[in-house]
Amino acid sequence: MNENVIYHVPVLLKESVDGMNIRPDGTYVDMTFGGGGHSREILGRLGDGGRLLGFDQDADAENNIVNDEHFTFVRSNFRYLKNFLRYYDVESVDAILADLGVSSHHFDDVDRGFSFRFDGKLDMRMNKRAGITAADIVNTYDEEKLADIFYLYGELKNSRKLAAFIIKARADKQIETTEDFLEIIKPLFGREREKKELAKVFQALRIEVNREMDALKEMLNAAVEVLKPGGRLVVITYHSLEDRMVKNMMKAGNVEGKEDKDFFGNLMTPFKLVNTKVIVPNDDEIARNPRSRSAKLRIAEKK
Numbered sequence: 001m002n003e004n005v006i007y008h009v010p011v012l013l014k015e016s017v018d019g020m021n022i023r024p025d026g027t028y029v030d031m032t033f034g035g036g037g038h039s040r041e042i043l044g045r046l047g048d049g050g051r052l053l054g055f056d057q058d059a060d061a062e063n064n065i066v067n068d069e070h071f072t073f074v075r076s077n078f079r080y081l082k083n084f085l086r087y088y089d090v091e092s093v094d095a096i097l098a099d100l101g102v103s104s105h106h107f108d109d110v111d112r113g114f115s116f117r118f119d120g121k122l123d124m125r126m127n128k129r130a131g132i133t134a135a136d137i138v139n140t141y142d143e144e145k146l147a148d149i150f151y152l153y154g155e156l157k158n159s160r161k162l163a164a165f166i167i168k169a170r171a172d173k174q175i176e177t178t179e180d181f182l183e184i185i186k187p188l189f190g191r192e193r194e195k196k197e198l199a200k201v202f203q204a205l206r207i208e209v210n211r212e213m214d215a216l217k218e219m220l221n222a223a224v225e226v227l228k229p230g231g232r233l234v235v236i237t238y239h240s241l242e243d244r245m246v247k248n249m250m251k252a253g254n255v256e257g258k259e260d261k262d263f264f265g266n267l268m269t270p271f272k273l274v275n276t277k278v279i280v281p282n283d284d285e286i287a288r289n290p291r292s293r294s295a296k297l298r299i300a301e302k303k
């Protein structure tokens with residue numbers, strides 16, 4: 001890796017950390033430590049008795065660990081939030097921050113297979129020690145399942161055709177690298193929109209490889225349980241399905257958005273919305289950091 005490449009530029013940094021309503025002696029969780037941008041901002045606001053646990057399932061994030069007595073790094077999937085809080089003797093927390101998806105580091109590291117810009121093994125696992133790779137998926141899933149992934153997670157209109165092309169090509173030769181894969185799918189896209197469409201295909205595979213929707217659902221369910229009354233849930237999403245789950249959880253108390261009403265017809269929900277309108281980066285931030293373009297921030301307070 002090139003040492004001069006920045007690991008990740010934090011998105012909506014001030015807006016999200018302000019939303020956590022940090023008290024110097026509170027206990028906080030950063031579910032997605034990454035380059036540690038948000039964690040450093042949180043630690044800067046902590047004092048005596050303050051504590052921050054930072055999760056990341058990617059071992060590479062360990063290189064960014066902050067040397068601070070208030071900080072504990074947890075190399076794990078955030079779906080195990082409750083297990084690790086128990087392990088570290090933390091009963092409940094004052095705020096949880098999640099900045100979902102992958103970091104710039106993932107796209108910049110050729111060997112990880114996240115980017116269609118470089119040739120590398122078609123891997124895409126955030127946790128290199130577990131799970132199936134993107135190559136496993138394109139070589140083994142049946143046509144319908146592949147089409148579903150491209151449609152659901154990539155919102156690709158030609159998802160069926162894409163799946164059919166892959167099935168046909170893999171009968172001749174195993175798909176191992178990003179180059180192998182691009183050779184198969186590129187003819188499906190016009191020059192003009194090629195980059196956008198390829199990004200969607202790669203995003204869809206990445207979401208499936210890392211079971212991102214399942215992990216998010218489990219984490220949100222755990223978050224409701226471990227937040228103190230008055231505690232904040234702060235989430236930045238980059239995908240419409242993720243945003244819908246977060247919005248549903250904050251409004252209705254479950255990711256499906258099933259509304260439960262009391263005898264008087266009042267909505268029974270564990271959260272009160274802090275921002276009713278979603279917060280997005282301003283033009284200045286987007287110009288500085290184009291990756292922030294699709295970010296959506298939602299903040300809710302536990303009742």
Ligand SMILES: C[S@@+](CC[C@H](N)C(=O)[O-])C[C@H]1O[C@@H](n2cnc3c(N)ncnc32)[C@H](O)[C@@H]1O
Pocket residue numbers: 008009010011031032033034035036037038039055056057058061076077078079099100101102103126215216
């Ligand atoms: C958008 S980046 C976060 C960047 C971070 N806020 C910063 O300022 O550098 C998302 C990070 O979360 C990690 N991640 C994504 N899903 C995860 C999960 N289910 N469990 C643990 N870590 C996860 C990724 O490995 C990545 O490092």
